């Protein structure tokens with residue numbers, strides 16, 4: 194019995210990777226042997242790897258290159274000491290390799306994270322060099338080279354130079370210390386705090402590898418709604434263990450700092466940022482952190498927002514608070530990521546205006562190591578928002594963009610929504626801050642303001658699920674975030690194609706079906722949830738499903754009715770001069786476009802305008818009819834995705850195919866629910882008949898209003 198079991202186990206380990214369970218664990222780093230038609234790398238290329246670097250990062254790069262190439266080529270690729278045969282790959286810096294130094298490659302402009310990949314001759318032999326100024330550059334170069342091979346690109350005549358356009362490319366984990374992930378839909382937190390620092394789950398390495406493969410170089414490991422405990426010595430020891438594991442992969446650790454920590458764990462009576470004792474406490478805390486984590490990245494802070502403590506509790510400004518922390522970190526080279534996601538507890542003014550009103554006057558008042566972290570839109574990670582006006586308004590301050598990778602407002606883990614298109618749309622928006630072409634991407638890169646610091650942050654969608662992100666397709670959002678943070682001007686389509694090839698294979702039947710499906714997927718969600726510029730109509734608190742009728746919450750802006758403002762005449766939030774005048778926060782060119790019904794466009798129509806039910810849109814339909822048509826279109830788009838996916842069954846492994854198919858079935862059901870509930874509700878206000886040919890909602894309005902979801906996942910608090 195025992196013997197048979199052992200024999201069976203031995204057999205299992207011999208099986209090729211493709212025959213093993215495909216559960217998505219390997220992400221896009223699957224490295225399965227390339228199928229013949231796309232095998233551009235023949236025996237003459239990649240004959241050996243020469244990688245003289247000895248530091249931990251260089252070793253990680255070398256190991257990855259060997260692992261990847263051996264898998265992709267289906268043969269072991271050996272290490273060699275020198276380029277002693279045709280087709281070797283030399284992975285080195287000018288310092289670690291005289292051969293690289295002798296090539297005099299143009300590495301100057303690549304900084305300490307860029308790389309160069311070039312086909313050359315060394316000692317008369319054809320070779321490929323992956324060169325960089327630093328080991329981290331080698332790491333990114335190794336992953337880039339593997340990506341080329343994995344996506345079926347020819348590698349026999351390469352000349353590529355690339356460097357990140359954004360300096361800090363961070364995942365923000367909204368992970369609590371009890372492993373609950375706020376707005377997480379992929380299981381528990383990856384960080385097993387209880388067992389750290391002694392037990393180091395091997396998964397931490399795979400996490401850091403995945404980050405490195407897409408250029409992510411930092412992780413804020415705890416929730417922005419933070420507990421001060423993380424800053425105490427026993428917890429810092431756990432954080433240090435993570436930092437040590439991430440280090441060879443170029444990923445630095447950051448922490449969300451609770452502003453009132455000096456009171457809660459420091460025994461002080463105040464957290465006033467101008468109080469000398471408080472300042473001394475933070476300075477000592479920073480010194481303590483850097484003693485055990487020498488490359489600690491810095492603090493992320495959510496202050497005076499949604500009940501979190503902050504400098505305003507002491508009548509001090511956000512700048513006072515940020516600068517105090519910045520001063521504590523500065524001697525060590527750390528940064529403060531200060532979030533601009535604030536809205537006051539009392540103000541009756543348009544919530545979408547509040548961050549601008551509060552921060553604009555502070556431009557120029559922050560220390561050089563403070564970055565203002567601004568969500569892509571002025572409200573809160575909705576399926577579609579116009580860009581946040583602060584991006585064009587803080588020329589003297591480095592402004593980071595924060596996007597939400599986890600799909601809090603876009604159907605949790607089960608709805609297929611590729612967010613690359615959403616972020617591309619945001620990054621391509623023109624702020625007109627310095628005339629035409631002042632895109633968000635340029636603001637974020639720091640190019641417009643001439644800033645040294647630049648950052649892009651994404652709220653992570655990782656968790657303990659085997660597939661990491663809650664669904665196979667949500668991995669694409671982690672991937673797209675990293676790629677866009679590296680280069681905010683990359684195209685979403687190119688990213689979707691890369692990811693598809695790496696994750697599902699190079700078969701054109703697969704690629705040609707999946708990429709268009711991904712490209713249209715986010716618009717489908719917009720259509721069946723919040724078409725034509727509607728926003729924040731999700732279920733209260735948990736944000737699961739439609740609840741546009743909610744009107745009983747304490748604060749006005751917690752109620753969906755606050756956002757859609759539907760009445761007998763029409764629907765939409767007037768943010769023009771006749772309403773809240775939020776348009777005035779944008780540059781005049783942008784403000785004019787948004788303020789004019791003829792130029793605002795369908796996407797932001799009801800974001801900026803209150804429109805009469807019977808007004809005609811450019812589609813020729815009345816607003817009411819168009820609304821019904823859009824909701825319906827969203828549902829039909831999901832049906833289309835299901836058909837596409839079903840047709841791929843012969844070309845996709847059964848396990849992942851089945852999971853995606855089941856999730857699409859959930860999405861289809863929930864898309865219909867969104868459509869029907871929304872139409873039932875808005876019809877109770879518009880009193881208009883459904884246009885001909887459109888099915889009525891499956892249930893009466895009170896059915897939808899009665900649905901309750903107290904156990905929906907990912908809730909805050």
Ligand code: BDP
Pocket residue numbers: 375376417418495534573574601909
């Ligand atoms: C909201 C989330 C909440 C977060 C908040 C934030 O619902 O859980 O704490 O954003 O960004 O969208 O601070």
